[in-house]
Amino acid sequence: MLTAIGISGLKKAFGDAHVIQDLSLTIPTGSFYGLAGPNGAGKTTTIRMIAGLLRPDGGTIEVDGVSVWPDPRAAKRILGYVPDNPTLFSRLSAREMLDYAGMLRGMESATIRERGDDLLRVLGLEADADRQIADFSLGMTKRVGLAVAILHSPRVLILDEPFGSLDPVNTQVMEQLLARYRDGGGSVVFSSHVLDVVERLCDRVAVIAGGTLVAEGTVRELAGTGSLEDAFVGIVGGRELKKEDLGWLSSSSD
Ligand SMILES: Nc1ncnc2c1ncn2[C@@H]1O[C@H](COP(=O)(O)OP(=O)(O)OP(=O)(O)O)[C@@H](O)[C@H]1O
Numbered sequence: 001m002l003t004a005i006g007i008s009g010l011k012k013a014f015g016d017a018h019v020i021q022d023l024s025l026t027i028p029t030g031s032f033y034g035l036a037g038p039n040g041a042g043k044t045t046t047i048r049m050i051a052g053l054l055r056p057d058g059g060t061i062e063v064d065g066v067s068v069w070p071d072p073r074a075a076k077r078i079l080g081y082v083p084d085n086p087t088l089f090s091r092l093s094a095r096e097m098l099d100y101a102g103m104l105r106g107m108e109s110a111t112i113r114e115r116g117d118d119l120l121r122v123l124g125l126e127a128d129a130d131r132q133i134a135d136f137s138l139g140m141t142k143r144v145g146l147a148v149a150i151l152h153s154p155r156v157l158i159l160d161e162p163f164g165s166l167d168p169v170n171t172q173v174m175e176q177l178l179a180r181y182r183d184g185g186g187s188v189v190f191s192s193h194v195l196d197v198v199e200r201l202c203d204r205v206a207v208i209a210g211g212t213l214v215a216e217g218t219v220r221e222l223a224g225t226g227s228l229e230d231a232f233v234g235i236v237g238g239r240e241l242k243k244e245d246l247g248w249l250s251s252s253s254d
Pocket residue numbers: 014017019037038039040041042043044045046
């Protein structure tokens with residue numbers, strides 16, 4: 001089995017807070033792989049270390065056999081990363097942003113233009129291609145972020161909450177695009193709180209809580225005969241409001 005992303009003994013602290021603690025994970029090549037976990041579990045921190053944007057305090061990360069740290073540049077060439085809130089150059093138009101991202105990666109201008117036009121069309125951004133990104137909605141910005149991440153046709157694509165802020169039509173387009181990318185030989189890893197999407201798309205899921213791996217397996221192994229959402233709450237623990245909580249919250253004015 002080939003490995004798209006191999007993580008071993010990963011550690012990261014911010015001050016006294018040890019947010020990633022000895023995390024090890026093997027994501028097979030060709031996977032559709034989900035990262036789930038409660039708020040603050042450490043998913044974004046892990047993804048940023050994989051993407052070469054945040055230096056781990058310990059452990060190793062390999063992307064397609066290439067070690068990300070201490071020199072993340074080689075790994076960045078084979079990885080596409082879509083952050084939760086893409087920070088793009090807001091004064092550029094979507095088309096200019098793609099031109100710039102392609103140039104930075106040393107791509108031919110004809111290839112950039114051809115792929116850029118394809119992506120803008122498929123992602124429903126054709127009519128807005130020449131507008132400034134500053135005027136885009138969050139969902140539109142996210143789609144530009146995806147286009148930037150896959151322009152160079154990376155072998156591994158990692159996305160942080162790709163379905164947050166997308167409407168149902170664009171969610172479907174995103175799902176189809178990711179499926180097409182995976183069918184073409186790519187590996188997809190994404191974090192999501194939308195567990196029905198994870199259940200529908202992913203072959204395997206890792207649940208991270210408190211910066212460590214608490215469960216890993218196929219969707220069926222984790223969910224059993226129930227839903228992934230129920231399994232998730234069972235794994236990380238649910239929280240219910242007590243009867244006396246927020247007693248003041250009512251429609252009466254006094
Ligand atoms: N730059 C930072 N400085 C200090 N603490 C940080 C920093 N980045 C993240 N953290 C902390 O690390 C922990 C993990 O955060 P992270 O964003 O990785 O969680 P997450 O699983 O992605 O959460 P969510 O599902 O809410 O997006 C949190 O307690 C967060 O406050």
